[in-house]
Amino acid sequence: MDRLLNFTTGMSVLLIALVLTSLRRSHIRVEYSVSWLLASLAMLVLSRSRSTLEAIAAQLGIAYPPLALMLLAGCVFIVVFYRFSVVISKLKDDNIALAQRVAILEYHLQSMRE
Amino acid sequence: MSELLVLVPAFNEEAAVGDVVRSVRSSMPGVPVLVVDDCSLDGTVPLAKAAGAEVLSLPHHLGLGGAVQAGYKLAFELGFKYVIRVDGDGQHDARDIPRIYAALRKSGCEMVIGSRFMEGEAPYTSLFRSLGIRFFRLILRPILGKDVRDPTSGFVGVNRNALQVFSKSFPLEYPEIEALVVLQRKAFRFEEAPCRFHPRRTGKSSITPMKSIYYIVHVLLGVFVNVLRLPRLR
Numbered sequence: 001m002d003r004l005l006n007f008t009t010g011m012s013v014l015l016i017a018l019v020l021t022s023l024r025r026s027h028i029r030v031e032y033s034v035s036w037l038l039a040s041l042a043m044l045v046l047s048r049s050r051s052t053l054e055a056i057a058a059q060l061g062i063a064y065p066p067l068a069l070m071l072l073a074g075c076v077f078i079v080v081f082y083r084f085s086v087v088i089s090k091l092k093d094d095n096i097a098l099a100q101r102v103a104i105l106e107y108h109l110q111s112m113r114e
Numbered sequence: 115m116s117e118l119l120v121l122v123p124a125f126n127e128e129a130a131v132g133d134v135v136r137s138v139r140s141s142m143p144g145v146p147v148l149v150v151d152d153c154s155l156d157g158t159v160p161l162a163k164a165a166g167a168e169v170l171s172l173p174h175h176l177g178l179g180g181a182v183q184a185g186y187k188l189a190f191e192l193g194f195k196y197v198i199r200v201d202g203d204g205q206h207d208a209r210d211i212p213r214i215y216a217a218l219r220k221s222g223c224e225m226v227i228g229s230r231f232m233e234g235e236a237p238y239t240s241l242f243r244s245l246g247i248r249f250f251r252l253i254l255r256p257i258l259g260k261d262v263r264d265p266t267s268g269f270v271g272v273n274r275n276a277l278q279v280f281s282k283s284f285p286l287e288y289p290e291i292e293a294l295v296v297l298q299r300k301a302f303r304f305e306e307a308p309c310r311f312h313p314r315r316t317g318k319s320s321i322t323p324m325k326s327i328y329y330i331v332h333v334l335l336g337v338f339v340n341v342l343r344l345p346r347l348r
Contacts (some may be wrong), residue, residue, distance in 0.1 A: 042169045096176055096286065100184040107188060 004066045005047045008073075011043035035083060046072065048083040116145050117195040118215055123181040124202030125152040128161050130314075135165035138200060142215075146279045148188065149202065152181040158202075176274035179286035186284065190277045192343040198271040206269040207310040220223075224276040224302035225294075227262065228309030229271030242326065250291055253334070257341060258301040259297050263308065264289050269309055276302060285336055288329055299340060 019036045045074040046053050047068050057068035120138050124131050131149060139146050149162040153175040162169050170188055172181060182199060189197045194220050198204045210228055217226040231247075244264070250265045268290055272280065277302055285292035297304060 096180050096183075099173050099176055100180065100187055103170050103184055104188050104191065107168075108168050 008043055008047040015040040035080045045072050067078045116311045118145050119189045119194040119197045119348040120145055120147045121185040121197050121199045123178060124149050124158050124201045126154045126156050127202040128157040130204035131158050131202045132161040132165040133202055134202055135162055135167040139166055140209050148185055150181045150185040152176060178285055179284055179289040181344050183284040186277055186280045190281045201268050203314040204312050205311055210309040215308050218271045218273055221305055223305050226271040226275050226295055227267050227306045229264035229267055229306040229309040231263040234310035237293035263322060288333050291333050292340060295340040296338050
């Protein structure tokens with residue numbers, strides 16, 4: 001159990017470092033880093049606080065506490081991924097509208113030149 | 115100025131687009147033909163221009179729905195009253211355009227669908243496609259309140275009311291069936307006109323057997339989302 005929790009702690013710290021580095025280099029926008037930072041911080045806290053983890057596992061009826069941590073992490077990441085799907089859908093719609101507008105403006109411009 | 119525009123969405127159709135444009139111009143002299151080039155990598159654009167078409171070139175590949183909607187947007191901005199869409203692969207017979215145009219004007223319907231099944235079974239329709247069409251007929255009948263014999267036909271004429279709606283909202287993948295539902299929710303009317311279809315002269319259908327399951331799920335979802343999202347006007 002300790003090895004699994006230590007591994008989770010290490011992964012959480014790595015994820016936080018990665019997100020902060022990406023933020024500093026402007027590879028990720030602040031609004032999209034918040035979800036990842038919150039998720040990794042939650043994993044870090046739970047992996048270091050055995051009593052909290054055991055209490056949550058008991059509430060969920062899970063005998064092996066690290067499984068509760070994995071389950072929570074999975075749920076958080078599903079929400080994060082879903083949020084990104086929403087963002088991507090909007091970006092795609094905007095991109096299509098923009099491409100159509102560019103094509104129509106080029107058509108008008110060409111017509112004016114001729 | 116003509117009140118009709120013939121719209122030809124095309125993606126890598128150099129083997130057919132020139133003949134398609136020439137046959138449209140021969141069937142409908144004086145009617146402008148707009149080829150919407152969906153970022154083709156071959157000679158579609160110069161061949162379409164050489165055949166006498168205007169070309170709307172998309173800056174990157176949007177797929178069929180995005181290309182058709184771009185054409186609808188431009189046609190609406192330019193003030194056309196009617197637009198008839200003819201595929202760039204040569205499947206649709208341009209000699210049927212006058213029939214669709216006459217039906218659009220005479221009936222006052224917002225959409226006229228060129229149907230390959232009005233006069234019995236259509237040749238050149240694969241068994242798989244026939245089964246798909248029958249399936250969607252069954253699904254659409256209670257939603258549309260009437261039979262539609264060829265719901266997957268891309269040989270479609272629309273009037274300015276439909277143009278206005280489609281300029282703002284148009285299904286981007288596999289648009290034909292969803293577009294019917296969008297119109298129905300707006301209390302717009304459609305009818306079908308008999309048309310001839312030919313085997314495509316070039317390329318392959320975008321709907322391969324492997325993609326067919328995705329197609330069915332996608333279209334069904336799109337149909338039901340539109341039914342739930344758009345209030346039915348009477």
